[in-house]
Amino acid sequence: MSKEQERKIKTCRESRVVQTHRVFPYDLNQHKTLFGGKLMSLIDDTASISATRHSRGVCVTASTDSLDFLHPIHEDHSVCVETYVTGVGKSSIEVFAKVIGEVLLTGERYLAATSFMTFVALPTEESPTIIVPLIEPQTIEERMVCDGYDQRRKKRVSIRQFNEEFAETVTLAVPWMTKGWSEFTD
Known part of the structure; x- marks a missing residue:
């Protein structure tokens, strides 16, 4: 039996992780809404658990493929990050995150952000x-999100190739230690 035939199948639900946090004053940016970097950290933390839970192996973040801020999250609201696996390669794992804000005093909930991340086992x-x-999706949402995996993967591969070529042109010289800037221009 080949390794491909040996692959198990898991449902999205098996990798689902939900973390909920209250937004405190120290979590805010100058706009008095949740600091984007704080939300990125919450997403990465939650998504890493989904990837590890799915693979039952050591996983590291390979890329944040997208993060779309849709609605600001305010102080004293809660922020709920829900993640689950939506696509896999041989060692790569795509994780979808949806971020739901909640006005705790009224119970009103809103979609605050969505994100796709890639991890490597x-x-x-x-x-x-x-x-x-x-991965096997079961709900309407899971099927819709998983159906877009191949297209998102092709885009990731293209961006990665560009970034590898781009990295070859980026200088590692220390500008503040250089007498002139001529080496940074043509």
């Missing part, structure tokens, strides 16, 4: 061969 001494399980 790494081999270890204990598990030198990585076989990431396939």
Whole structure:
């Protein structure tokens, strides 16, 4: 039996993680809404649990493929980050995050952000061969999100190729230690 035939299939639900937090004054930006970097950290933390739960292996963040801020989250609201696996490669794992804000005093809920992240399952001494399980959506939302995986993956591959080429042109010189800026221009 080949390794591809040995792959297990898991549902999106099996990788689902939900974290809810209250937004405090120290979480705010100058606009008096949740600081984007704080939300990014919450998403990465939650998504990493989904990726690890799905693969049952060591996973690291490979990229934040998209993060769309749709509605500001205010002080004293709650922020709920829900993540689950929506696509897999041989060792890569795509995780979808939806961020729901809630006005705690009224119960009004709103979609605050969505995000797609990619993680990579790494081999270890204990598990030198990585076989990431396939994913099977069950709900209408899961099917809709998972159906777009191939298109998002192609876009990621294209962007990664561009970034690798782009990185070759980025200088590592220390500008404040350089006598002139001539080496930074043509």
